[in-house]
Amino acid sequence: MGEITSKRNALYQRAVADCGDALERVARAYEADPDKRKDLLQEIHVGLWLSLDNFEGRCSLRTWVHRVAHNIAVTIAIRRNARSPDLVDLAEVEAELHDDGQQSVELQDALDRVWTLIHQLKPQDRQLMPLYLEGVDAASIGEITGLSSGNVATRIHRIKHLLSHRFHQGARRVQ
Amino acid sequence: MSNDNPQDDLRARWQGQRGESAVSLEAIRARAAGFERRIRTRNIREYFAASGVVVWLAASILILEPVFPLRVAFLLMMASAVIFMWQLHRRASSRLAPADLGRTACIDFLRRELERQRDAVRSVWYWGILPATPGVLLVVIALLFAPHGVMWSPLFGAWFGIGFFVIGRLNQRAAQRLQREIDQLHE
Numbered sequence: 134m135g136e137i138t139s140k141r142n143a144l145y146q147r148a149v150a151d152c153g154d155a156l157e158r159v160a161r162a163y164e165a166d167p168d169k170r171k172d173l174l175q176e177i178h179v180g181l182w183l184s185l186d187n188f189e190g191r192c193s194l195r196t197w198v199h200r201v202a203h204n205i206a207v208t209i210a211i212r213r214n215a216r217s218p219d220l221v222d223l224a225e226v227e228a229e230l231h232d233d234g235q236q237s238v239e240l241q242d243a244l245d246r247v248w249t250l251i252h253q254l255k256p257q258d259r260q261l262m263p264l265y266l267e268g269v270d271a272a273s274i275g276e277i278t279g280l281s282s283g284n285v286a287t288r289i290h291r292i293k294h295l296l297s298h299r300f301h302q303g304a305r306r307v308q
Numbered sequence: 309m310s311n312d313n314p315q316d317d318l319r320a321r322w323q324g325q326r327g328e329s330a331v332s333l334e335a336i337r338a339r340a341a342g343f344e345r346r347i348r349t350r351n352i353r354e355y356f357a358a359s360g361v362v363v364w365l366a367a368s369i370l371i372l373e374p375v376f377p378l379r380v381a382f383l384l385m386m387a388s389a390v391i392f393m394w395q396l397h398r399r400a401s402s403r404l405a406p407a408d409l410g411r412t413a414c415i416d417f418l419r420r421e422l423e424r425q426r427d428a429v430r431s432v433w434y435w436g437i438l439p440a441t442p443g444v445l446l447v448v449i450a451l452l453f454a455p456h457g458v459m460w461s462p463l464f465g466a467w468f469g470i471g472f473f474v475i476g477r478l479n480q481r482a483a484q485r486l487q488r489e490i491d492q493l494h495e
Contacts, residue, residue, distance in 0.1 A: 142333060145333070145336075146333075149331075153327055154323075154325065154326055154327045155323075156327070157325075157327040157328065158322070158325060174331065175331060175335070175336075175339055176339075178331040178335075178336050178339075179336050179339045179340050179343070180409060182333075182336045182340070183340065184409045184410045185410075187407055187408075187409075187410060187411065188410060191411075197410040198410075200409070200410050200411075200412070200413065200414060200417075201409050201410045203414045204409050204410075204412065204414060204417040204418075205409070207414065207417070207418050207421065208417075208421050211418075211421050211422065211425060240317055240318065240321050241321070243318055243321075244318065244321050244322065244325075247318070247322070255492070256418055257414075257415065257418070257493065260414050265319075266318070266319050266322040266323070267322070267323060268319060268323060276413070277413065277414060278413060278414045278415055279412075279413025279414055279415035279416050280415060293315065296315050296318060297315065
């Protein structure tokens with residue numbers, strides 16, 4: 134029992150060292166309110182800590198951490214009945230792009246807009262966009278989300294298109 | 309230093325966002341223990357609520373000494389209150405971290421959660437409303453034989469009838485909305 138707990142603690146500390154900041158970003162993707170977000174983040178940490186008893190190394194620790202974080206976050210979102218009929222998917226956002234040229238915005242503004250967009254997305258795309266921005270490769274995104282490689286590729290293409298169109302910041306980068 | 313591709317700058321900025329709230333192992337242990345306490349408190353509250361209804365109906369039988377059909381109706385309502393509480397307890401999630409939390413891909417996990425909730429609201433007819441119906445019907449009938457019962461019986465029946473209908477419809481709509489969400493999940 135003690136051995137299991139110490140293995141769990143060691144894995145947890147490794148997971149937090151590698152993905153701690155990413156966990157906060159997952160919480161933020163699901164919860165805009167800072168207090169509720171803090172609460173959600175704690176739930177994610179507790180769930181992750183408990184889940185690590187079942188970690189057998191069949192996937193990378195990073196994949197495990199992202200799966201756990203998104204699964205907990207989406208469960209709590211469903212329990213809170215926070216699903217709004219106004220949520221959209223990436224295809225709808227892309228379809229509404231106007232061909233009025235690329236907007237040039239500063240990097241921080243672009244980031245703020247990305248957060249706003251994420252909060253408007255349906256769960257599947259809300260999972261995928263942060264994973265893309267975290268730099269997770271397409272194969273791992275498929276492994277985490279359960280989407281086929283073709284589906285992941287299509288959605289990543291949409292994200293890239295959206296980012297370059299709506300959040301283009303080439304001319305006014307903040308260093 | 310900036311990248312040639314502006315999107316890489318954005319991703320770098322995204323990944324550079326530092327966390328604000330460190331969570332210690334002690335805090336995690338305390339929260340996990342707190343969750344267990346909350347579950348115990350919730351269970352105790354539900355048992356008290358069910359017991360309260362049963363005691364109130366039993367007292368009504370003993371004190372008011374109603375006519376025989378009303379006694380049977382009250383007994384049926386007592387049974388339905390117990391069934392309702394048991395079903396609520398059975399259906400409420402009491403696990404903080406299911407064993408397959410890290411093994412299940414997000415889409416499967418999301419689908420399962422939505423299906424679980426859809427089934428719960430869809431079946432409220434069977435586990436919430438149906439068990440209560442015999443007791444209510446019997447009260448409606450029995451009231452017809454009580455003093456002034458001809459006035460109270462339809463009122464009582466209508467009150468419960470409308471209540472059951474509204475609860476059923478709301479849950480049916482919620483189930484349809486959840487089904488739409490499930491249908492929209494792509495592989």
